[in-house]
Amino acid sequence: MATVDHKSPNLLLQSLCCRILGRNEADVAQQFQYAVRVIGSNFAPTVERDEFLVAEKIKKEMARQRREADAALFAELHRKLQSQGIIKNRWAVLYLLLSLSEDPRKPQSKVANYAALFAQALPRDAHSTPYYYSRPQSLPLSYPDRAPSSQSAGSIGSSGVGSLSVYGLNGPTPTPQSLLPGQTYQTTGTADTVRQQLGSRFAWALSAAQPPLSTSKGLPSSISRNMSRMRREGEHGSSSEVTEAALVRDILYVLQGIDGKSIKMCNSENCYKIDSKMGISKSLRDTASRLAELGWLHNKIRKYTDQRCLDRAFGLVGQSFCASLHQELKEYYRLLSVLHSQIQVEDDQGVNVGLENSLTLRRLLIWTYDPKMRLKTLAALVDHCQGRKGGELASAVHAYTKTGDPYMRSLVQHILSLVSHPILNFLYRWIYDGELEDTYHEFFVASDPTVKADRLWHDKYTLRKSMIPSFITMDKARKVLLIGKSINFLHQVCQDRTPTAKMMMAVTKSAVSPKDAAELFTDLEGAFQEKIDSAYHLTSKYLLDVLNQNYHLLEHIKAVRRYLLLGQGDFVRHLMDLLKPELARSASTLYQHNLTGILETAVRATNAQFDSPEILKRLDVRLLEISAGDTGWDVFSLDYHVDGPIATVFTRECMSHYLRVFNFLWRAKRMEYILTDIWKGQMCHAKLLKNIPELSGVLQQCHILASEMVHFVHQMQYYITFEVLECSWDELWNKMQQAQDLDQITAAHESFLNTIISRCLLDSNSEELLTQLRALFDRILEFQSAQDSMYRSALEELHLRLRYADIKKQRQAEGNWGTTTAEEEAENKRIHEFQQLIPKMCSQIRVCSHFYQDIVQQFLVLLTKSSDESLRFLNFRLDFNEHYKARDPRLRTSLGNTRGKRSSAL
Numbered sequence: 001m002a003t004v005d006h007k008s009p010n011l012l013l014q015s016l017c018c019r020i021l022g023r024n025e026a027d028v029a030q031q032f033q034y035a036v037r038v039i040g041s042n043f044a045p046t047v048e049r050d051e052f053l054v055a056e057k058i059k060k061e062m063a064r065q066r067r068e069a070d071a072a073l074f075a076e077l078h079r080k081l082q083s084q085g086i087i088k089n090r091w092a093v094l095y096l097l098l099s100l101s102e103d104p105r106k107p108q109s110k111v112a113n114y115a116a117l118f119a120q121a122l123p124r125d126a127h128s129t130p131y132y133y134s135r136p137q138s139l140p141l142s143y144p145d146r147a148p149s150s151q152s153a154g155s156i157g158s159s160g161v162g163s164l165s166v167y168g169l170n171g172p173t174p175t176p177q178s179l180l181p182g183q184t185y186q187t188t189g190t191a192d193t194v195r196q197q198l199g200s201r202f203a204w205a206l207s208a209a210q211p212p213l214s215t216s217k218g219l220p221s222s223i224s225r226n227m228s229r230m231r232r233e234g235e236h237g238s239s240s241e242v243t244e245a246a247l248v249r250d251i252l253y254v255l256q257g258i259d260g261k262s263i264k265m266c267n268s269e270n271c272y273k274i275d276s277k278m279g280i281s282k283s284l285r286d287t288a289s290r291l292a293e294l295g296w297l298h299n300k301i302r303k304y305t306d307q308r309c310l311d312r313a314f315g316l317v318g319q320s321f322c323a324s325l326h327q328e329l330k331e332y333y334r335l336l337s338v339l340h341s342q343i344q345v346e347d348d349q350g351v352n353v354g355l356e357n358s359l360t361l362r363r364l365l366i367w368t369y370d371p372k373m374r375l376k377t378l379a380a381l382v383d384h385c386q387g388r389k390g391g392e393l394a395s396a397v398h399a400y401t402k403t404g405d406p407y408m409r410s411l412v413q414h415i416l417s418l419v420s421h422p423i424l425n426f427l428y429r430w431i432y433d434g435e436l437e438d439t440y441h442e443f444f445v446a447s448d449p450t451v452k453a454d455r456l457w458h459d460k461y462t463l464r465k466s467m468i469p470s471f472i473t474m475d476k477a478r479k480v481l482l483i484g485k486s487i488n489f490l491h492q493v494c495q496d497r498t499p500t501a502k503m504m505m506a507v508t509k510s511a512v513s514p515k516d517a518a519e520l521f522t523d524l525e526g527a528f529q530e531k532i533d534s535a536y537h538l539t540s541k542y543l544l545d546v547l548n549q550n551y552h553l554l555e556h557i558k559a560v561r562r563y564l565l566l567g568q569g570d571f572v573r574h575l576m577d578l579l580k581p582e583l584a585r586s587a588s589t590l591y592q593h594n595l596t597g598i599l600e601t602a603v604r605a606t607n608a609q610f611d612s613p614e615i616l617k618r619l620d621v622r623l624l625e626i627s628a629g630d631t632g633w634d635v636f637s638l639d640y641h642v643d644g645p646i647a648t649v650f651t652r653e654c655m656s657h658y659l660r661v662f663n664f665l666w667r668a669k670r671m672e673y674i675l676t677d678i679w680k681g682q683m684c685h686a687k688l689l690k691n692i693p694e695l696s697g698v699l700q701q702c703h704i705l706a707s708e709m710v711h712f713v714h715q716m717q718y719y720i721t722f723e724v725l726e727c728s729w730d731e732l733w734n735k736m737q738q739a740q741d742l743d744q745i746t747a748a749h750e751s752f753l754n755t756i757i758s759r760c761l762l763d764s765n766s767e768e769l770l771t772q773l774r775a776l777f778d779r780i781l782e783f784q785s786a787q788d789s790m791y792r793s794a795l796e797e798l799h800l801r802l803r804y805a806d807i808k809k810q811r812q813a814e815g816n817w818g819t820t821t822a823e824e825e826a827e828n829k830r831i832h833e834f835q836q837l838i839p840k841m842c843s844q845i846r847v848c849s850h851f852y853q854d855i856v857q858q859f860l861v862l863l864t865k866s867s868d869e870s871l872r873f874l875n876f877r878l879d880f881n882e883h884y885k886a887r888d889p890r891l892r893t894s895l896g897n898t899r900g901k902r903s904s905a906l
Contacts, residue, residue: 058101059074241280247263248361251291255336272296284361291364298329301378320421343359346358390442391443391468394471398469398470400412423442427480430480431535443467447460456485456488457648460488461485461488483540494543496550557732563608564662568608572669574602579632587623599619599620620639621636636666637659649745649746661760664760664762665720665760667777685795691801708853709852712776729752759870769863783852786844860888861888
């Protein structure tokens with residue numbers, strides 16, 4: 001036989017009933033069954049579950065009764081109870097003690113009763129949505145603590161409103177309909193006897209079950225008069241007069257958006273209006289109008305949800321918003337159902353309006369105050385969210401969380417947690433798997449399926465700025481975009497699918513629920529930020545490691561610097577030496593395979609041979625489009641082939657920029673190469689041409705002009721090599737080392753190229769400077785041609801003179817005359833003709849020098865107007881002795897202004 005558990009809740013409850021009633025188990029069977037129903041009900045107390053507040057209330061009650069010692073003792077005992085932690089639900093224990101200490105038989109004044117009524121109408125209870133307080137359960141409509149006289153017994157019909165008192169402060173209270181079978185009503189005297197036998201709380205519950213009074217005696221005179229007046233109006237009033245009871249019934253229909261008999265929707269004014277023909281007092285009309293506003297708010301919200309629920313294009317976020325509105329309306333309907341049940345009870349028992357337990361407009365106004373505030377908030381949300389969807393809708397809802405009312409803020413936060421649930425699902429699916437299933441374009445990451453793999457990183461995924469929720473910053477949104485973009489880049493371009501699994505091991509991925517979303521909004525800068533940052537750093541780091549280790553991205557960047565930007569000096573010099581005979585020919589006679597062979601020869605003969613084969617196989621020769629009169633120097637270019645993942649950094653635009661820079665640097669390097677040859681020719685021919693003294697003036701002019709050109713080209717080369725290329729390269733390399741994602745690398749690389757293009761005078765703002773510089777290079781070529789022509793004539797003349805002298809010496813050695821008269825005349829005639837050419841040579845060199853200096857002068861003037869400080873300092877180096885400054889007043893003024901600006905800035 002099974003043993004009896006003496007700690008069973010049923011046995012304990014039965015023992016409590018026996019102790020309170022002072023009877024045996026058989027006699028308290030009915031009361032025990034009723035107590036079981038009460039305890040098994042799901043009605044929650046209408047007070048906040050705050051242990052501190054209950055304890056303070058107990059202490060204040062003791063202090064009010066002048067029991068300061070007991071209050072101090074209670075505080076000490078409460079402190080010990082908290083420190084021990086034996087009882088988990090201390091709030092319930094304290095609330096039970098407080099409830100038992102209250103004596104329901106204690107008389108209260110009318111003012112105190114109404115104060116209690118309004119106090120309990122305040123927001124208290126919490127339900128499925130945050131802070132849903134206004135339910136009629138919190139209003140004890142019956143006043144069982146009143147002691148009606150025995151003379152009034154049976155004179156007033158049963159109110160039935162006591163059925164709502166089961167929702168009162170002190171737990172369920174039985175109604176006449178809820179009495180146990182066989183239980184009879186008690187008279188006042190009998191009830192008093194029972195109170196002496198029972199505990200105060202249970203006796204109060206039983207006293208509420210006695211039959212209602214049948215007369216109006218003992219009630220306040222105003223209520224009695226009002227009841228009598230209502231009866232008279234019901235019996236003798238005209239048909240156009242409307243009683244308050246009828247208005248209450250109409251209002252309950254209006255609250256659901258249904259027109260009543262006397263209150264109907266006016267479509268022209270978009271509001272509920274009371275029929276002007278009805279005989280209704282101004283106070284009742286005003287109260288009814290205030291209550292009818294809930295119906296208008298309800299209709300506004302319901303219309304929005306009905307329209308949007310059928311719109312599939314509204315998206316998941318919009319459907320979540322509609323679901324949250326439906327949830328709030330469900331709580332509102334629950335309130336209306338309780339009110340309807342109360343009206344039904346009154347109708348069944350024949351209760352008249354005017355009794356203190358009846359449902360009146362004023363009581364409705366109190367009960368619907370908080371629901372009205374909530375519906376107003378929801379209606380405002382509906383207005384603000386019109387025409388919005390996705391992240392934009394979430395931003396609109398989030399804007400309403402910035403309010404000082406904690407209850408409304410909690411309501412909006414609850415709605416926001418439901419609305420943002422699909423967005424967070426999109427987000428976590430994107431950052432963990434790289435998948436984007438956004439059918440209705442609600443997520444702030446957009447995808448273009450037409451973009452090919454080679455442009456995946458740049459063009460396929462973008463941000464929809466209008467869909468970025470306001471609780472996600474632009475920096476977070478950019479990181480979210482980069483995370484998913486990195487995963488897809490690894491999968492589709494790098495053919496690497498390992499980072500997702502690794503990231504899943506490092507980052508805890510959990511199912512996202514509305515509860516998770518609600519917790520997330522309380523810690524946007526904590527857990528949410530940590531998830532985003534962790535996924536961002538892991539994914540970006542893995543992508544960069546793949547690019548650097550598997551595809552040698554940094555090595556390719558160095559190779560481009562060495563070959564296309566002429567950083568490998570020995571290779572460039574040797575290549576020019578080998579290409580000189582080929583490039584001097586017409587461009588139409590060149591063949592790419594011949595030039596490729598020369599390139600391979602230059603690689604094998606220099607330190608370039610030690611580079612990786614992966615790099616050398618990408619180095620190639622490219623011939624530009626040929627124009628009439630072009631030589632090989634004009635169309636030759638080096639090329640570097642890129643493909644696969646590294647093509648994301650070296651895009652077509654970037655390679656075209658490299659091609660422009662290479663042509664510029666190659667031309668400048670050629671000028672340096674030409675001037676070197678000019679200088680070598682001058683040094684070699686200086687001693688040889690001493691035998692032709694009449695050339696000394698021409699040679700001096702050539703030396704002076706060549707020195708000017710060498711100075712100009714060297715300064716330009718210094719500026720390009722050190723101030724532009726080296727400084728920009730150092731900045732690029734530092735950024736590469738500090739880059740945390742591929743976007744930062746591509747941005748640093750593009751900035752590097754843009755800087756070079758701008759400072760090498762290749763951008764649109766430097767077209768005039770580049771034109772002048774190319775003209776200067778052309779003058780150098782003209783000077784080379786003029787000097788070579790002069791040297792050919794001079795060397796030919798020197799050769800003839802030396803041969804004539806040798807013949808003369810040979811004849812003299814043989815004992816003959818050294819020359820004849822005819823030969824001497826012919827020699828003198830030839831020398832005279834050569835001397836006639838010298839002025840032409842001088843004028844040609846002089847014209848070349850004049851044009852060159854004019855172009856340099858114009859170039860310097862343009863440099864002084866440049867906004868780039870390094871170009872203005874280049875002006876000082878080019879005109880170090882202020883030769884051009886003395887010639888041109890504009891240059892003098894400009895230089896002075898520049899120095900003035902420089903000094904003032906310092």
